[in-house]
Amino acid sequence: MDLSIVIPLLNEDESLAELHLWIQDALSKTGLVYEVLFIDDGSTDSSWKIITELHAKHPQTRGIRFLKNYGKSQALHAGFSLVSGDVVITMDADLQDSPDEIPELYKRICEGKLDLISGWKKKRYDSILFKNIPSKLFNWAARRSSGIYLHDFNCGLKAYRKEVIKNIEVYGEMHRYIPVLAAQQGFTKIEEKVVQHQARKYGVTKFGISRFMNGFLDLITLRFLHGFGKRPMHFFGLWGTLMFIIGFGFAAYLGIDKLYFTPDGRLISERPEFYISLTTMILGSQFFVAGFLGELLVGQQKNTSRYTISEKL
Secondary structure (H helix, E strand, O other), X not given: OOEEEEEEEOOOOOOHHHHHHHHHHHHOOOOOXXXXXXXXXXXXXXXXXXXXXXXXXXXXXXXXXXXXXXXXXXXXXXXXXXXXXXXXXXXXXXXXXOHHHHHHHHHHHHHHOOOEEEEEOOOOOOOHHHXXXXXXXXXXXXXXXXXXXXXXOOXXXXXXXXXXXXXXXXXXXXXXXXXXXHHHOOOOOEEEEEOOEOOOOOOOOOOOOXXXXXXXXXXXXXXXXXXXXXXXXXXXXXXXXXXHHHHHHHHHHHHHHHHHHOOOOOOHHHOHHHHHHHHHHHHHXXXXXXXXXXXXXXXXXXXXXXXXXXXXX
16 A cells, blocks of 8 residues: 555545545655545544445445544544555545645655654735634744744645554544654654645534643643653752752741740741741642652553544445
């Protein structure tokens, strides 16, 4: 298998047949042996019916249907676990990603021996206020935090070597940061390619403005996991120790001051330094407890990707 195309979707019945035909036309003259894998993320329209019909006519087209909506990351995780192509392409099902880009992406991965190519929607046909501007801010923050210089982290159109997607785990909402996840696993041959972006032809977007806030929170999570995911006590223990030092420092100051300098009738509990000492020592204890719990969770090494498949083709 030369090429696998993974397409997560949610309620895109109007575009699936047209997208599949477009993919066939784009690859008809390449001579590549390929498969198309649709991941139905709990659609409530007729998307699965169309996928079933496409599978009946085209055996190289397969599908997975989730029992409910789990999110794009889980859909990609399921698709990555099943594909067998030497190169894996991901794209959205809403016809905004052009299948005509696929042959060039495949060629660049193979000839350049690259690990990953991320699409860059340089010219976008989206709302300036609700998508373009927030997207620019999000990508700027992602570049600064990750050290990976890509213009469009969240572009659905990407190409990977099979080894990359078999060695990363996409969970939560980390599909935005697959290049970062790949780099953290040592796959650092990452480039980007300007890709054609289409105006949405059918339906409406399934993502609201909240996805950008979620994206920033996920970025903070990713930074923490990269630095301390395998050793959480190093983070929490550091802050716990600092809190304890501050707390004991104030406690020692209060004791010495009470014994030698101001031995009057004023109670230690009436002084503000007492509450600073008490608060910081309590915080220090909580940091240490959090660190111990983190170490226990790391020791469990449980798979964080969960989804239920109701049907598979």
